[in-house]
Amino acid sequence: MTGVRFTRRAMPGVAAAFLSAPALAQAWPTRPVRIVAPFPPGGMVDLLPRLVAPTLSARLGQPVVVENRAGANGNIGAEVVAKAAPDGYTLLATSLGPIATNQFIYATMPYDTDTAFAPIVLLARTPKVMCVANARPWRSVQDVIAAAKERPGVLSAGSAGAGSSLHIALELFKRLTGTDIQHVPYRGAAPAVTDLVSGRIDLVIDNLPNIMAQIAGGQVRPVGMATERRVPQLPDLPTMREQGVDFLFGTAFGLAAPAGTPDAIVARLASLTTEALREPAVGGRLTEQGAQPGGGTPADFAALIAREKATQAPIIRAANIRAE
Known part of the structure; x- marks a missing residue:
């Protein structure tokens, strides 16, 4: 019969190996x-x-x-x-x-x-909100749709990157409204908002907390919430559903x-x-x-x-x- 012998020097390591997960969690973090x-x-x-x-x-x-x-x-x-x-x-x-x-x-x-x-x-x-650059004349989601259909592929929308939730929201909006809007990917949402404030891009469909400060400061213009009902933070801003677009999207x-x-x-x-x-x-x-x-x-x-x-x-x- 073959046996396994443990020396005294090896015992601490063996004991540590047999510590239970709850014991490890109790010691964590050190x-x-x-x-x-x-x-x-x-x-x-x-x-x-x-x-x-x-x-x-x-x-x-x-x-x-x-x-x-x-x-x-x-x-x-x-x-x-x-x-x-x-x-x-x-x-x-x-x-x-x-x-x-x-x-x-x-x-x-x-x-x-x-x-x-x-x-x-x-x-x-977080709910999504569509915001447009102050330099643009649009005051509603329908204004944006009309402008996009008048000039297919010309309007630009920023996102946090290809495949980000902002990008997916944009693509769903385009599909629902039959519009062609150019996607401009950034390395994160914050740079996209910066370019929206400066007017380098036309719009974003962003997470409300990402852009709330710019909305409150009047640096960008919100035109519609992608929510079932209006949000308490912007009670005067209609939802997209109120404006005829059945678009709901959150993150x-x-x-x-x-x-x-x-x-x-x-x-x-x-x-x-x-x-x-x-x-x-x-x-x-x-x-x-x-x-x-x-x-x-x-x-x-x-x-x-x-x-x-x-x-x-x-x-x-x-x-x-x-x-x-």
Whole structure:
């Protein structure tokens, strides 16, 4: 009979290997936690983790730092997280593109969207609003449609990148209205808004929190909400449905971890993040800017991701949205 002998020197390592996941989660974290935001500063993907990070840091007793790693519609930063150790020290704050819909847009992906991540929690939902440059004469969605039909392919609309939710929203709007509007991709939503303010592009269909400050400051002109009813932040702004266009579109943002991260750590992060989003300084600020604070369980967020894949994949395929 063959046996295995352990020396005293080997025993600490063996004991560590047999620590349960709950025990590991209880000890975690013992060093700073990094949240990768795979888009440039200034957009919702950057804002959300920075809002919850101070509360998470206080509750965890360790610094929680946000690092921007932009490019390829979020794929570059998401790849960093997908290939990180599944130990709870590297997380992803993201829109649904890198973890749900980019797989339908890119011919090849640097990771398997369906298996690379462990969903943690929904951070927020945001409605879309169409805004036009102040230099343009349009005052309504129907004005924009008329101008687009009068000059097919001339009007320009900015997005956060090819395949971003802003791009998908634009393509759906074009399909519903029979218009031809030129898509101008940027490396994030903030640069697109900057060019809208300056008049370099004609319009955007953006997440309301991304552009609320410019609306409030009179730097851009909102013409329609892509929501079922008017939003409290802009009660005088009609919905697109009120203006004869049956167009509804929103965006979800959340936290994810590398696949294989212990369930106990994922559950703890979901619980603490939900608590942070319920604080007036966090959730209240998001609500003021037009976002709906998230929260909930990892299972809730996983179910949302599955629904969005099923909803957006046909839109992407019908519009032949592709990126290299």
